[in-house]
Every structure is written in structure tokens, then in C-alpha cells.
Amino acid sequence: xxxxxxxxxxxxxxxxxxxxxxxIELSLPEAENLVLAQDVIASHPLPSFDNSAMDGxxxxxxxxxxxxxxxxxxxxxxxxxxxGDIGAYALNPGTAIRIMTGAMLPNGAELVVPVEWTDAxxxxxxxxxxxxxxxxxxxxxxxxxxxxxxxxxxxxxxxxRLKPMQIAAIAAAGHGSVMVRPRPRVVVLSTGNELAExxxxxxxxxxxxxxxxxxxxxxxxxxxxxxRQAGVPDNADxxxxxxxxxxxxxxxxxxxxxxxxxxxHDVVKxxxxxxxxxxxxxxxxxxxxxxxxxTIGEDNIPIFTLPGNPVSAYVSFQAFxxxxxxxxxxxxxxxxxxxxxxxxxxxxxxxxxxxFLRAILDRQNPDGERVxxxxxxxxxxxxxxxxxxxxxxxPEWVVQMQAGEVADVLVLP
Ligand code: AMP
Ligand code: MG
Numbered sequence: 084x085x086x087x088x089x090x091x092x093x094x095x096x097x098x099x100x101x102x103x104x105x106x107i108e109l110s111l112p113e114a115e116n117l118v119l120a121q122d123v124i125a126s127h128p129l130p131s132f133d134n135s136a137m138d139g140x141x142x143x144x145x146x147x148x149x150x151x152x153x154x155x156x157x158x159x160x161x162x163x164x165x166x167g168d169i170g171a172y173a174l175n176p177g178t179a180i181r182i183m184t185g186a187m188l189p190n191g192a193e194l195v196v197p198v199e200w201t202d203a204x205x206x207x208x209x210x211x212x213x214x215x216x217x218x219x220x221x222x223x224x225x226x227x228x229x230x231x232x233x234x235x236x237x238x239x240x241x242x243x244r245l246k247p248m249q250i251a252a253i254a255a256a257g258h259g260s261v262m263v264r265p266r267p268r269v270v271v272l273s274t275g276n277e278l279a280e281x282x283x284x285x286x287x288x289x290x291x292x293x294x295x296x297x298x299x300x301x302x303x304x305x306x307x308x309x310x311r312q313a314g315v316p317d318n319a320d321x322x323x324x325x326x327x328x329x330x331x332x333x334x335x336x337x338x339x340x341x342x343x344x345x346x347x348h349d350v351v352k353x354x355x356x357x358x359x360x361x362x363x364x365x366x367x368x369x370x371x372x373x374x375x376x377x378t379i380g381e382d383n384i385p386i387f388t389l390p391g392n393p394v395s396a397y398v399s400f401q402a403f404x405x406x407x408x409x410x411x412x413x414x415x416x417x418x419x420x421x422x423x424x425x426x427x428x429x430x431x432x433x434x435x436x437x438x439f440l441r442a443i444l445d446r447q448n449p450d451g452e453r454v455x456x457x458x459x460x461x462x463x464x465x466x467x468x469x470x471x472x473x474x475x476x477x478p479e480w481v482v483q484m485q486a487g488e489v490a491d492v493l494v495l496p
Contacts (some may be wrong), residue, residue, distance in 0.1 A: 087367035103413035128229030141192035195224035319354035340391030370462035424454035432477035444473035
């Protein structure tokens with residue numbers, strides 16, 4: 084009997100307990116890359132008026148029905164309409180109106196003859212007459228009202244993360260602000276008496292804190308605001324006090340260190356155990372076995388207590404915290420994408436645990452994607468992490484794989 088919890092169970096329980104943040108109304112620039120909490124509806128048709136698709140001449144189809152290279156048709160040009168003109172124009176039979184791309188079609192016009200089909204292509208179009216040497220039928224080079232969207236259409240659906248494409252559709256429909264899930268605020272806290280700030284001098288026995296920088300960066304990359312609270316000493320009271328202090332600005336808390344199996348020095352564990360709202364367990368994975376998750380404070384803020392080894396903390400973030408950040412935004416697609424790739428070298432993996440091996444994924448290979456496991460897979464080996472762009476995931480029941488086999492690979496963002 085194993086006392087390990089599977090990766091799936093641990094993640095499922097985390098996601099089960101997370102509620103999306105209440106929506107807020109934000110202006111379009113502020114809403115970029117956030118998740119829509121409403122359907123965005125077209126209040127008008129798009130386009131909202133018939134307009135020209137090209138620079139050319141608005142005409143009536145019958146007037147140019149015989150136009151050809153050999154027998155061009157000449158019409159008087161009685162006016163000019165530019166994009167943005169709001170005057171009401173009418174086109175009379177036997178005449179043409181010069182019209183620009185995006186300009187409102189004059190009443191009575193049936194098509195637009197592109198300037199390239201006329202003598203204005205060479206003369207510059209200032210003349211009071213235009214000679215047309217090709218014909219087309221009604222509707223040519225006209226963008227009809229509503230040919231893109233009808234009034235009442237859903238332009239962007241609730242739950243969509245707003246990329247530039249969706250921002251375009253929303254702005255084009257005239258909405259200056261939208262209801263979105265707020266950007267989650269993530270507080271990152273690293274614990275350990277050994278930690279020093281990068282940029283300061285250290286003595287043997289101390290190390291520079293990398294986790295808090297890494298986790299804050301990973302949170303920002305996942306679309307969060309991140310606050311870094313570095314180097315909390317191994318003192319249970321101080322850990323608790325710092326966490327309580329930070330609650331005010333946190334939608335999610337992430338700690339690193341102090342949760343191994345080692346006893347009194349594991350201050351995060353002993354401090355948070357007192358609260359009784361956080362579960363500590365061993366998850367069947369490598370790296371990242373000791374995991375803690377629960378809620379803290381009156382508002383039940385989710386808290387992750389990640390192991391201290393940098394690679395364990397990184398893998399744990401991508402496996403558990405990133406999907407939880409998605410859940411805070413009602414987005415179940417924030418987890419990393421998986422691809423299949425052919426191994427260029429053999430690998431080993433512990434029985435009964437899913438391993439996440441740092442690797443280099445080559446997606447440019449014309450014969451298919453290739454992946455190379457890096458050497459130096461210890462969970463403290465952060466230099467190897469710095470070389471990786473992917474994690475090979477090896478199932479619990481697989482203990483070795485050969486070069487040439489196809490592996491599942493998480494693409495790192
Ligand atoms: P712990 O989980 O506190 O027992 O830490 C496990 C290992 O991770 C130890 O070697 C720690 O020194 C190291 N470690 C803990 N926190 C950090 C950190 N913020 N940055 C880099 N290494 C860390
Ligand atoms: Mg520690």
C-alpha cells in the first residue's frame with residue numbers, strides 16, 4: 084500500500100476548492116489577457132453602414148454594363164466621399180462619385196469600380212470625368228451592413244482570455260470596458276535561515292534565494308500580479324505573522340521551503356498545522372513529493388506550501404499552482420500544453436512516481452519533434468533548470484525509456 088497521493092487527485096482536490104474571483108469592470112487596456120466574465124454582444128451590426136471596400140467610383144450597374152478595354156465608358160464625377168464623411172449623398176443615374184475605402188456608400192449606388200479599372204489610376208483622380216474599362220455587377224467592392232456580425236451576435240464569449248484578436252472585436256463594437264476576472268494577486272514567500280538576497284555577499288553555509296524570484300516570475304508569466312516576500316527565517320511564529328500580514332493583498336499565497344519530512348526545522352509545516360486548514364501530503368511525483376495545500380484567513384485564501392528545492396518548487400508551480408491560477412479566473416485552459424516527441428537518449432524514472440525531467444525540446448526538426456533529457460536531474464540542480472525549455476513526463480508505471488521512444492512533453496511557457 085502506497086501512502087502517496089496521485090498527481091491527479093492532488094490537483095483535482097485543489098481545483099475543487101478554488102472559486103473564481105468576483106468579476107470587475109475594466110477598461111480595454113486593463114482587460115488585456117484577462118478572462119471575460121460576460122458575453123460581449125454586438126449592440127449594432129458590424130459594419131454599421133454599407134461602405135466601400137476599395138478606393139474607386141460608386142456607380143449604378145447599368146451605367147457600366149458594356150464597359151471593356153475596347154469600349155470603355157466615361158461618366159461625369161459629381162462628388163467625392165472620404166472615410167469619416169457623414170453627409171448624405173445620392174448617386175444619380177449616368178454619374179459616378181469618387182469614394183474611398185471605408186466611406187459610406189451614397190444612396191442609389193450599386194457597386195464600386197476599383198480605381199485600378201479606370202483612367203484615374205494613372206491620372207490621380209482629380210478629373211471631373213472618369214473612364215472605366217471593366218465591368219462588374221451589383222455589390223462589387225461593397226461591404227454590407229452586418230456582413231461581419233449582426234446586432235445581438237455574441238462577439239466574444241464569456242470565459243475567453245482576451246488576446247489582441249478579441250480586443251479588436253470588442254473595440255470595433257464600441258465597448259470601452261468589459262467585465263473580467265481580476266488579475267490574481269499572488270504573494271510569494273520563501274523561508275529558510277540560509278537564504279540571502281542575490282546581489283549581496285554570502286559566506287559558506289548560506290545560499291542565494293532563487294525560489295522567490297522564480298515563483299514570482301512564474302506567477303507573472305501566468306498573468307498574475309506577484310508580490311515577493313523573501314527570506315523569512317525558520318521561525319514558526321514569524322512565518323505565521325508574515326503570512327497573516329500578507330493576506331490583505333493576496334488572492335493566492337505560495338511559500339517555498341520548510342515542508343520536508345525533517346521535523347522541527349520544517350517551520351512552514353509546523354506553523355500551518357496549527358491552523359488546521361492545510362493538508363500536507365506526499366504526492367507520487369519526482370521532484371516535488373512533499374506538498375501542502377489549503378486555505379488561510381477569514382477569506383479562505385488558497386495557500387500552496389511548495390518544497391524548497393528549486394526544481395521541486397518550479398515543477399510544483401507548473402503542475403498545481405498554475406492551474407489554480409486559472410481556476411481563480413474561471414479558466415480551465417491555463418495548464419501547460421503537452422506534445423509528443425521522440426527521445427534522443429534513454430532515461431530512467433522511479434517506480435510508482437510520475438517524473439518530470441528537465442529537457443530540451445526541438446520543435447524545428449523536419450522529421451518531427453525531438454526531446455533530449457538534460458543531465459543533472461537532482462532537484463537542487465537549478466543550473467540544469469536554466470537550460471530547459473520542456474519537462475518530459477514519465478508515467479508512474481514506467482521505469483525506463485529508450486532513445487527513439489515517444490515521450491509526453493510539457494512545453495514550458
Ligand atoms: P527545505 O524544503 O526548506 O528543507 O529546503 C530544501 C532545500 O531547498 C534546501 O537545500 C534549501 O536550502 C533549498 N531552498 C529552500 N528555499 C530556497 C530558496 N528560496 N531558494 C533556493 N533554495 C532554497
Ligand atoms: Mg528550509
